[in-house]
Amino acid sequence: MKKNWPLWEVFVRSKNGLEHRHFGSLHAADADMALENARDVYTRRNEGVSIWVVESKDITASNPEHNGELFEPAQDKVYRHPTFYDLPDEVKYM
Amino acid sequence: MSEEQIKDLEEQFEARIARDEKIEPKDWMPEKYRKTHIRQMSQHAHSEVVGMLPEGNWITRAPSLRRKVALLAKIQDEAGHGLYLYSACETLGISRDELYDQLHSGKAKYSSIFNYPTITWADMGAIGWLVDGAAIINQVPLCNTSFGPYARAMVRVCKEESFHQRQGYEIMIKLMQGTPEQKEMAQDALNRWWWPSLMMLGPIDAESVHTEQSMKWKLKRKSNDELRQQFIDQTVPQAELIGLTIPDPDLKWNDEKGCYDFGAIDWDEFWQVVKGHGPCNKERMNARVGAWERGEWVRDAAVAYAEKKANKNINKAV
Numbered sequence A: 001m002k003k004n005w006p007l008w009e010v011f012v013r014s015k016n017g018l019e020h021r022h023f024g025s026l027h028a029a030d031a032d033m034a035l036e037n038a039r040d041v042y043t044r045r046n047e048g049v050s051i052w053v054v055e056s057k058d059i060t061a062s063n064p065e066h067n068g069e070l071f072e073p074a075q076d077k078v079y080r081h082p083t084f085y086d087l088p089d090e091v092k093y094m
Numbered sequence B: 001m002s003e004e005q006i007k008d009l010e011e012q013f014e015a016r017i018a019r020d021e022k023i024e025p026k027d028w029m030p031e032k033y034r035k036t037h038i039r040q041m042s043q044h045a046h047s048e049v050v051g052m053l054p055e056g057n058w059i060t061r062a063p064s065l066r067r068k069v070a071l072l073a074k075i076q077d078e079a080g081h082g083l084y085l086y087s088a089c090e091t092l093g094i095s096r097d098e099l100y101d102q103l104h105s106g107k108a109k110y111s112s113i114f115n116y117p118t119i120t121w122a123d124m125g126a127i128g129w130l131v132d133g134a135a136i137i138n139q140v141p142l143c144n145t146s147f148g149p150y151a152r153a154m155v156r157v158c159k160e161e162s163f164h165q166r167q168g169y170e171i172m173i174k175l176m177q178g179t180p181e182q183k184e185m186a187q188d189a190l191n192r193w194w195w196p197s198l199m200m201l202g203p204i205d206a207e208s209v210h211t212e213q214s215m216k217w218k219l220k221r222k223s224n225d226e227l228r229q230q231f232i233d234q235t236v237p238q239a240e241l242i243g244l245t246i247p248d249p250d251l252k253w254n255d256e257k258g259c260y261d262f263g264a265i266d267w268d269e270f271w272q273v274v275k276g277h278g279p280c281n282k283e284r285m286n287a288r289v290g291a292w293e294r295g296e297w298v299r300d301a302a303v304a305y306a307e308k309k310a311n312k313n314i315n316k317a318v
């Protein structure tokens, strides 16, 4: 028959209060198995309290070749940062 | 792309690495970088996986429950290491299936140390202490390698390795506190694993083909000979501390150089094992390929079950 198990991306919340972070990927036949495998592969030493799995093919990624048009426009917008604004030294708490 | 454009890209690429920037899977990279990384990472993954076999031999015969849970946990870690590395490798556009094919067909190599037999319980001590010890020396510098997924996988691997080495050394300590027969067993294991462990750090620098390019890409930070010297200098005092003798009559502290001088390594043996003529090459491959083939119906059944469940959900929705 030979059908390969799809690839899943694994996200783990290491403790409550923190976000889920990408930990890696693995192969599994379905989402339930992906969760079980993720438990064994990525949380053998209490690394997590919650796991998300998502099939890799469902992730849309930006193309690094377009990094210029995507991210460079933010570089010259210094007025988005507090240090852009001149205030007299006497002003407190701002 | 014209040749000139490619050359331009290559120069920018090398400059990024020189600036310690990381390369991520979707970034442009020279074909040679991709190929070299697939080769090294997959070889590394295969070594983790095949490396489970010599130790798996002793799980059912571990001398106590404490030793058994530790050995099981260690071997399970090695499976995990293989999986981290396979998925890092797959980010470069090669499938897991192709990677397994390369291992099973003998096209890809794995560390030749795993082609030696594990004939006594003391071998579990020697492997953890020496083989994992040498692996740590090889792997720690890779936590800073240039390819992001490889570096991240190595950080996880290195965190887990130190328990492997300690559990092995502890086995040796206990045996050396035991009966004369137990001491002899520990010494015999050291005698058999010492030289293969030194070979594990790779051919001598003069004969190592990939070193210069690998240094540039931070796939290597120190040469094989430097790593070997580091391993010897760290390990000899550990052996002495528990009353073991390193099986090398030429081993001597060199005050001037501040490190140990050691005897000649039998590189013929090394190349024989690499070429497939080690004591267990066939056995390891048979075990590995056999497990893969015997597992096929399970993998197929899991896919069939997943499809059935997915169809049920669609029908419910309609």
Ligand SMILES: [Fe+2]
Residues within 6 Å of the ligand: B048, B077, B078, B081, B157, B161
């Ligand atoms: Fe490992």
Ligand SMILES: [Fe+2]
Residues within 6 Å of the ligand: B078, B132, B135, B161, B164
């Ligand atoms: Fe290990």
